[in-house]
Amino acid sequence: MIKLGMLDEHIGFHLRLAQDVSFRAYARQAGAPHLKPGRFAAMTVIKNNPGISQIALGRAISRDKSTITPMVRELVSLGLVERVPSTIDRRSMTLTLTSAGDAMLDDLARAAEAHDRRLDEVVGDQKAVLIELLKKIEDALV
Amino acid sequence: MIKLGMLDEHIGFHLRLAQDVSFRAYARQAGAPHLKPGRFAAMTVIKNNPGISQIALGRAISRDKSTITPMVRELVSLGLVERVPSTIDRRSMTLTLTSAGDAMLDDLARAAEAHDRRLDEVVGDQKAVLIELLKKIEDALV
């Protein structure tokens, strides 16, 4: 049996471990509707903020603009996102989901929800507490 | 203001976000005693399980053996880990920390602890609850 030593008391360590395990379980389960993990977050942000610029998208998901460029290009080439030059700022692009993108996001949401139902089961009636604590961490450390 | 939509209710999503934020904060703060994140976990496992094989190390931190090889080589070349052929199984290597490795791990532990004290502050008296929930997730989803 492997011992973990002092790490066992560390929130940061368990955050990493739990995220790792959770993501692997999701990837195993999702299987079919394949789209890389970052894409899901990006598409969700676009859906909820139609017309958003690439820069703003990058800020929303904490990625550099140079990371956003190929990501958006891929989503556009898959027919999931539409990319139109802004009329008010000609440097800027406006992003929206296509109807295919919307449908795909629904599929992904279903897979994510199935996964999250498992997580819900695991944490039981403590879900609200857990999410509240995680949000606190997100807000405090930015 | 960016809206997140349904994701906001998902444990998996907040796990990812909180881990991301936490890791970035740690990286910012750690600054000086530079060693990549996976190394910390590896060295901790070696410290607490002296003589462990590479395969067992890989299992402990959920990495393939081909990921372990260059990782161990780096730690050896930095003088932090000693790597000795096993006398009982000649295919196998035994790993232990050098005294420099032990000292380095102490430094890293201090940085990690400083970071974790911030996390502790954020979650307050809910720390035990949070760790318990994260462990539940780790155990349930393997």
Next chain:
DNA sequence: TATTGTTATACTCTATAACTATA
């Protein structure tokens, strides 16, 4: 001068598969 987005480039982390040497 500052910002949006692209490109070139590079680095890290990771795994798969084929291999060797042992078991």
Next chain:
DNA sequence: TATAGTTATAGAGTATAACAATA
């Protein structure tokens, strides 16, 4: 046959820096 470890290789994900166009 199976396991420990290495190597070659490839694919994600990410960022920095230099740049063009526009503000």
